[in-house]
Amino acid sequence: MTTGARPLGRRERNKQAKLDRITEAAAALFARHGVDDVTTQQIADAADIGAGTLFLYIRNKGELLLLVQNAHYAEALAEGERAATAVEGTLDAIVALLRPVVACNRAQVDNGRTYLREMVFGDPAEPQHARALSIVAQTQEAVAGLLARTSSVGATEAAALAQVVSAVMFVEMASSPEPDVDVVTDRVRRQIGVVLGLRG
Template identity: 45%
Template sequence: MGSGHMPIGRRELAKQAKRERIMTAARELFTEHGVGGVTTQQIADRADVAIGTLYLYASTKAELLIMVQNEKFAAAIDVGLAAADAVDKQGVLEPVVALIRPVVECVREHVENGRTYLHELVFGDPVEPYRHEGLALAGRLEDGITGLLTHDDHIEAADAATQARVITAIIHLSTTATVYLHRSDEAVIADIRDQIHATLAPHHRAA
């Protein structure tokens, strides 16, 4: 008997190869020049595809950026979840910081790209497939923070999800606000840590 898997046809393989070339070209050009310094035609040229072909995979430059950043965002969440799991669980602050550290570094790797990515996720069409995927990743991060907060005996389970939303808002503001752009990653993470500590403190004082 067969394995039950249908072999991938030549057309599908060709489509996958083109998508990968487009992704690679967009990733390289966005890293080199920032999203504002790149055109879709430049991406198509580097990927060696016609501009019409590129638009079959992403209809705008913003969608191309979201495609690229989604991959980075997903990888950062994976790294953060593993790091949080490895931290001594005496308290939730340090595991939460361990989770968000690679996410902050991902967003700030190229500040223009990171800021544009988050802006597109928040203000773009949520049903557009790549934005929908990005929002699902944001939800995964929030769920990860929620799970860590439930280990704190002073935080009610019903409050953990709300607290996680507050923390993700802190991350968003601290990584995108113009006033913070000159800071190093370590300074931003330290400031986020202090803000998270302050949001958790009332729960401990009330206990």
Template identity: 40%
Template sequence: MAGAGQGSPGPRERNRQERSARIQGAARDLFSAQGYAATTTQQIADRAGLPIATLFRYARSKAELLILVTNDSFDASVRQGISAAAGHAEPEAACRALLAPVVRAGLSAPELTGHYQRELTFGATDDPGRAAGLRIVAELTGEL
């Protein structure tokens, strides 16, 4: 018999994961479609089909939502760059290969990128999403 924490999650955890995915998907869609500034947390809750109070159990603010939905794509860009840089012996070429995916991703959504960077730099110090984003930055800079 599997011990606690092993195997598939129970119904409560599955529901929590499903609500989190709905919230993050709604935030990602709305941020992409209408921009960060024009998106409200109420719109995100409505798109996710959840009460606003439920949304705030998953993220305390719109800024935390932005960090949650952006960390994965930022991490993917950093990992792609690290992998590409490994194929270059010359430092300049390695640096270009490392940063190219991150720059491309940032240029594809400049408004969101600017807000994300501000939140990573100046956001709430107790935000676990911010801490995760800063770990991604540390991985990026540690590979140089």
């Protein structure tokens, strides 16, 4: 006898549909205007719900930005992992991994920088904040895996270096208003090269 996930009831389906509408409305408005210039009332109107209903799903705009951006960052990391498998050298492989994450962050620079701020200073008990930190941990694990695959460092050192590499990228993205993906990626590459003692 096979067991599968129990189908969602009508109430759960309605809640999920409403959350999907909220997420889609917020994503479109944030992309068009930037998170700072969008109000929760505009999001509620675009999602065709009342403002009070919106706050049953999210507590504030920062939490909603995390919800919207987490999916994009997870996709970018998966893209980077695929790209890195085809690259031999350590520095080149790490940059191939990180470039899609940088591109995701630069898609709307202010949103990207606000997302990183929410990630660092947001409420750690909030599920979307925890998901964002999980993506950071996955990024570090992927970098550590590349270091173990392409260099002679052991697992413990690779994990420590991966934290530094991740910090370099996130600080550069958070501090720079530069919209050009190649410029930001090149800055990250240079800093990582110095940290890891690599050139190329």
